[in-house]
Amino acid sequence: xxxxxxxxxxxxxxxxxxxxxxxxxxxxxxxxxxxxxxxxxxxxxxxxxxxxxxxxxxxxxxxxxxxxxxxxxxxxxxxxxxxxxxxxxxxxxxxxxxxxxxxxxxxxxxxxxxxxxxxxxxxxxxxxxxxxxxxxxxxxxxxxxxxxxxxxxxxxxxxxxxxxxxxxxxxxxxxxxxxxxxxxxxxxxxxxxxxxxxxxxxxxxxxxxxxxxxxxxxxxxxxxxxxxxxxxxxxxxxxxxxxxxxxxxxxxxxxxxxxxxxxxxxxxxxxxxxxxxxxxxxxxxxxxxxxxxxxxxxxxxxxxxxxxxxxxxxxxxxxxxxxxxxxxxxxxxxxxxxxxxxxxxxxxxxxxxxxxxxxxxxxxxxxxxxxxxxxxxxxxxxxxxxxxxxxxxxxxxxxxxxxxxxxxxxxxxxxxxxxxxxxxxxxxxxxxxxxxxxxxxxxxxxxxxxxxxxxxxxxxxxxxxxxxxx
Amino acid sequence: xxxxxxxxxxxxxxxxxxxxxxxxxxxxxxxxxxxxxxxxxxxxxxxxxxxxxxxxxxxxxxxxxxxxxxxxxxxxxxxxxxxxxxxxxxxxxxxxxxxxxxxxxxxxxxxxxxxxxxxxxxxxxxxxxxxxxxxxxxxxxxxxxxxxxxxxxxxxxxxxxxxxxxxxxxxxxxxxxxxxxxxxxxxxxxxxxxxxxxxxxxxxxxxxxxxxxxxxxxxxxxxxxxxxxxxxxxxxxxxxxxxxxxxxxxx
Numbered sequence: 204x205x206x207x208x209x210x211x212x213x214x215x216x217x218x219x220x221x222x223x224x225x226x227x228x229x230x231x232x233x234x235x236x237x238x239x240x241x242x243x244x245x246x247x248x249x250x251x252x253x254x255x256x257x258x259x260x261x262x263x264x265x266x267x268x269x270x271x272x273x274x275x276x277x278x279x280x281x282x283x284x285x286x287x288x289x290x291x292x293x294x295x296x297x298x299x300x301x302x303x304x305x306x307x308x309x310x311x312x313x314x315x316x317x318x319x320x321x322x323x324x325x326x327x328x329x330x331x332x333x334x335x336x337x338x339x340x341x342x343x344x345x346x347x348x349x350x351x352x353x354x355x356x357x358x359x360x361x362x363x364x365x366x367x368x369x370x371x372x373x374x375x376x377x378x379x380x381x382x383x384x385x386x387x388x389x390x391x392x393x394x395x396x397x398x399x400x401x402x403x404x405x406x407x408x409x410x411x412x413x414x415x416x417x418x419x420x421x422x423x424x425x426x427x428x429x430x431x432x433x434x435x436x437x438x439x440x441x442x443x444x445x446x447x448x449x450x451x452x453x454x455x456x457x458x459x460x461x462x463x464x465x466x467x468x469x470x471x472x473x474x475x476x477x478x479x480x481x482x483x484x485x486x487x488x489x490x491x492x493x494x495x496x497x498x499x500x501x502x503x504x505x506x507x508x509x510x511x512x513x514x515x516x517x518x519x520x521x522x523x524x525x526x527x528x529x530x531x532x533x534x535x536x537x538x539x540x541x542x543x544x545x546x547x548x549x550x551x552x553x554x555x556x557x558x559x560x561x562x563x564x565x566x567x568x569x570x571x572x573x574x575x576x577x578x579x580x581x582x583x584x585x586x587x588x589x590x591x592x593x594x595x596x597x598x599x600x601x602x603x604x605x606x607x608x609x610x611x612x613x614x615x616x617x618x619x620x621x622x623x624x625x626x627x628x629x630x631x632x633x634x635x636x637x638x639x640x641x642x643x644x645x646x647x648x649x650x651x652x653x654x655x656x657x658x659x660x661x662x663x664x665x666x667x668x669x670x671x672x673x
Numbered sequence: 674x675x676x677x678x679x680x681x682x683x684x685x686x687x688x689x690x691x692x693x694x695x696x697x698x699x700x701x702x703x704x705x706x707x708x709x710x711x712x713x714x715x716x717x718x719x720x721x722x723x724x725x726x727x728x729x730x731x732x733x734x735x736x737x738x739x740x741x742x743x744x745x746x747x748x749x750x751x752x753x754x755x756x757x758x759x760x761x762x763x764x765x766x767x768x769x770x771x772x773x774x775x776x777x778x779x780x781x782x783x784x785x786x787x788x789x790x791x792x793x794x795x796x797x798x799x800x801x802x803x804x805x806x807x808x809x810x811x812x813x814x815x816x817x818x819x820x821x822x823x824x825x826x827x828x829x830x831x832x833x834x835x836x837x838x839x840x841x842x843x844x845x846x847x848x849x850x851x852x853x854x855x856x857x858x859x860x861x862x863x864x865x866x867x868x869x870x871x872x873x874x875x876x877x878x879x880x881x882x883x884x885x886x887x888x889x890x891x892x893x894x895x896x897x898x899x900x901x902x903x904x905x906x907x908x909x910x911x912x913x914x915x916x917x918x919x920x921x922x923x924x
Contacts, residue, residue, distance in 0.1 A: 255880060281883035290884050297877035300826050301801050302680035310802060311885040332682050336829055350885065487840050507840075508848035516844040522873075523834075524841040526865035536862070540846030568869065586846055 204358055204389035205229040205252055210266035212247060212256055221247045222413045225266070227391075231357065234380060234390040236400050239410035240601035241572045245393040246293070248410065249362045251275075252391055254284040271357060289351030293363040293599070295343040299335035304346050307335050311350040318353075325349040325379065339474040341372035348376065352383060359383060359390045365398065366599050367519075369472045369627045373399050395601045438463045438590060438621050439484065443493030446479055446645075453479040455645040456493065463589070466613070466622045468632035468653070471642035477625045478519075480642065481592045484623065485514040498589055512541045515583025519594040521575040522568070530554065530570065530578055531563035534585045541586035553585035557611050573604030577611060590621040597628060609635045677738070678796050678828050686902045687729030687798035692807035694903040695795045701910045702791040705917050706784040712776055714920050715783035718913055722790040725909070731797045735790050742789060746782030753778030796825060805887075815888045823878055827871065834870060838863050 207227040213220040222244045229235045237245050250256050251268055257275040268275040271287040278284045289311075292298055301307045304327050309318050322328040325345045330338060335346055344364055351359060361380075365373040377399040384390055384403065392400055397407055409416045439461040446454040454476050461467055469477045482488045483495045486502040495502040498513040515537075518524065527533040534553050538546040554560040557577035562570060567578055576596055583591060593612070597605035605628070613635055616622050626632050632639050633653050641649040687695070702722060709715055726735040753774050760773025796804070801822050808818040842862045849859035882888070 253884070259880070281880070282886055282888055285884045285886040288884065290880075292877050292880070294874065294877055296830070297874040298881045300822065300878060300881065303682065303800075306800055306802055310887060310890065334679070336833065354885070485844055487844065506848065507843040508846045511844050511846040518837070518841050518844070522870055523837050523866060524845065525869075526862050536847070537845040540848070582845060 204231050204233075204271060205391060206267070206269040207252060208267045210251060210264070210268060212251055212265075213263040214247075214260070215262045217262075220263075220413055222251065225251075225413075225415060227252070227408065229358075229389045229391050231387045231389050232384055233405045234384045234392060234400075234403055236397055236404035236407045237391065237393045237410060238395060238397055238407060239416070240603055241395070241599065242412075243410040243601075244413040245410055246362055247413075249290070249360050249391065249393055253288050253290050253360050254278055254281065258284070285354075285356075287356055288358045288360060289354060289356040290359075291344075291347050291351050291361045291364050293366055295340070295347050295367075296336065298347045298350070299343060302334055303332050304335055304338070305331040307346055308349045308353050312353045313355075316353065321349055321353050326375070340367045341369070341375070341473045344368060344372070344376065345379075348379065352388075357388055359388050361390070361392045363393055363395070363599070365394060365400070367473075367595070370399070370629070371472050377403055395599070436463070437461060438498055439623075440496040441480075441483070441493070442496075444480075444483060444490050444495060445492035446476075446483070446488060447491050448479075452645050454483075457645070457647055459640070459647065459650075461621060461623065463621055464616065464619055466616045466635060466637045467624070468636035468639045469623065469625045469642060470627065470629060470632055470639060475642040476645040477642050478594055479645075481516065481594060481623060481625055484590070484592050485516045486510040487516070508540065511537075511583075511588075512586060513588055514590045514592060515586055515588035517576075517579045517583055517591065517593040517596060519596075519598055521572075521579035524579065524582065525567040525575065528566060529564050530559055530567050530581075533567050533578060534581050537582045538585040543585070543587055546585075549585040549587065553581040556584055556615065557581045558607075571604075573600050573607060576600065576604075576608055580608070580611065580615075584615070584620075588620070590623065591615065593622070593624045595625055595627065597626065597631060605631060677832070678793060678825060680800055681731055681734060681797045683730045683798065685728070685730035685798070686905070687725070687731065687794060689900065690798070690902040690906060691899045692795075692799045692803045693810060694899065694906050695799060696807055696811065698906050698910050699791045699795050701914070703788050705913060706787045709784075709917055709920075710777065710780045711920055712779045712783060714917060715780055715787060717916070719783055719787040719790060721909070721913065722787055722794065725906075726790065726794050726797075729794065729798060731794065734797050735793055738789060738793065742782075742786050746785060749781045749785065750775070750778035753781060801825060819882055819887065823875075823882075826878070830874065831867065831871065835863060835867055838866050841866075 205228065207225055210222055210225040211220050212222040225248065227235065237248060239245055252270070254270055254275040256262060256264060257268065258278070258281050270284060299307060301310055305318055305322065308321055312318065319328065322331050325348065327342065327345055327349060330342060335343060338346065348364065365376055368376065380390060380392070381403045394400055397404065401407060437460040439459070441457055441459040444454050444457040445452065457480065469480065471477050479488065483490060483502060484497055486505060486507045489503055497510065500510060500513060502510060525533060527536060531550060531554065534550045535546060538549045543549045551560065554563055557580050559574060559577055559581060562574065567575065570578060580591070596608055600608065609631055612622050612624070624636065636653045639651065639653050640647055702718065705718060706715065723732070723735055726732045754770055755768065757774040757777060758769055758771045760771045762769055763772050763775070764770035805818045805822050808821065809815065847862060849855040
């Protein structure tokens with residue numbers, strides 16, 4: 204179904220190839236998983252196999268790519284390739300073009316296709332009339348997958364379909380892919396780590412620097428670095444916090460205390476309220492009921508830019524904020540806004556803390572995803588906050604890059620900074636955090652030390668009592 | 674956040690109309706708005722479009738645009754009054770205000786409102802696939818029809834992305850301040866990431882359109898047949914045309 208022989212590809216204007224000597228075969232009913240660090244060439248391989256490099260990119264292609272029995276170059280264009288291939292890109296939002304989920308899936312089907320059966324299969328029927336951009340991350344991913352599968356195309360290519368999914372949603376996606384494999388589809392799947400897809404893959408290929416490499420390095424042992432004990436009065440006090448989105452509740456009477464110097468991981472499924480909770484910490488969201496107090500400042504009474512001097516929030520996607528011409532100027536922007544006493548020193552210290560001092564003159568968007576994530580941390584670090592809050596800081600990163608980011612966070616904690624991190628990665632949470640909070644349907648359901656006894660909450664009163672001791 | 678220029682689910686009279694009729698209706702409103710400089714006629718036409726929106730179940734979407742349109746309309750009137758002096762002088766002070774300038778400024782503002790409302794009615798009651806199908810039926814090249822689709826799709830995306838970027842910069846302590854000066858200072862930190870991220874998404878949207886075969890799939894076949902609601906719209910537009918002709922002949 205897919206046959207790649209001795210493929211070498213060099214992007215137009217590039218001096219070195221992005222892929223070198225790749226051999227790959229995916230037969231009907233097979234799922235081949237490609238893993239590797241960011242920049243290894245995984246996305247380029249997906250685009251090569253989908254015929255995109257041949258028909259859209261130009262560049263130098265050596266070797267052969269055969270799609271459903273025909274050479275990629277023999278197709279008349281992407282419209283022609285589309286009859287054989289369904290593809291899911293890593294950015295689900297960018298693939299949602301239409302105004303309802305049903306219209307989105309229908310747009311990829313032939314006339315007369317039973318849309319409702321497809322929506323049912325992907326558990327999207329209750330959302331059929333909903334605007335795609337209002338769905339949760341897992342629902343968006345299932346919608347683009349449904350559209351890719353809907354036309355009955357025999358080949359499916361998925362570029363990091365689970366990057367932003369929680370374990371439960373990733374498991375659901377894996378189940379759907381296992382069914383599609385059973386139906387005889389040839390599936391090429393790219394992920395940074397095998398995760399749940401390792402269990403359904405027929406073969407796993409690891410790419411490194413554009414070449415097929417040996418097996419992945421083993422996961423580091425769960426050795427916890429010594430942390431400074433959290434001391435003193437709570438730095439963050441959340442009391443009876445309720446937040447509504449329209450008719451529904453995003454947070455329901457949440458109580459939480461976090462002490463100075465703690466490293467807290469907040470986990471839970473997509474839509475459980477994690478991001479809503481942390482957006483209250485710097486005043487981006489204001490409580491509908493209850494109160495949030497950070498470093499003695501009530502978030503209802505202070506603007507975001509004032510709270511930002513105490514609480515640095517690092518967004519999930521670092522590209523949301525990068526706009527300067529060099530990494531150094533990017534970091535200086537926040538330091539200047541915060542009015543720190545020695546901005547040059549703060550910038551150097553922040554860049555040094557995330558190992559980017561030698562890249563200070565680089566255009567931020569030319570940095571790798573992992574480096575951009577570290578730069579985003581440096582941007583808030585230079586403002587001298589007492590608390591750093593991170594929303595999924597390891598999304599889209601390889602285990603190695605995630606480890607580097609997390610080690611830096613651990614060092615910051617050892618310097619006395621309080622760290623609050625939202626993550627789907629339970630292994631990382633257990634390895635680095637002192638305390639893990641789990642959320643479900645807008646409530647904290649468990650709260651306890653990482654690797655220790657977990658305190659299960661059943662009511663807000665219990666939560667307040669338990670949190671105050673943790 | 675309420676997105677502008679987006680389809681709203683419904684089964685009102687406008688939703689049941691053939692998209693070609695609606696495109697013709699919008700074209701007629703735009704032409705009448707451009708040809709007429711009579712504020713009374715333009716106000717009547719704007720009110721008629723607004724009333725049609727209310728009957729069609731999307732009145733709230735139109736009314737939500739009123740504050741922005743009032744601001745833009747006021748700005749147009751102000752600019753016209755400051756730069757044009759025709760007709761009787763109605764105020765003679767530091768600035769001379771003439772009746773002709775006020776009338777012309779009012780006509781400009783009303784033209785703008787009528788056109789925006791009519792376009793909003795079209796996109797709020799027509800599914801994007803049906804809109805592209807109608808444009809293909811009208812012999813629009815596939816690339817242009819899909820460009821219209823992408824442009825509409827990008828409106829909510831840019832709204833949401835712009836808000837995220839504003840929040841991200843606020844979280845870095847950025848406070849550009851109030852007023853026009855603040856808006857200008859806030860442009861670069863928001864626009865640069867907005868454009869860079871939008872360009873990245875545009876490539877994926879283009880590839881998705883190709884890989885779903887939308888150029889050929891979104892053909893004329895998805896367009897509705899004509900029915901009674903279409904006749905009603907044609908009658909309404911004809912009535913507006915007749916009013917325009919009568920006013921032109923009278924004065």
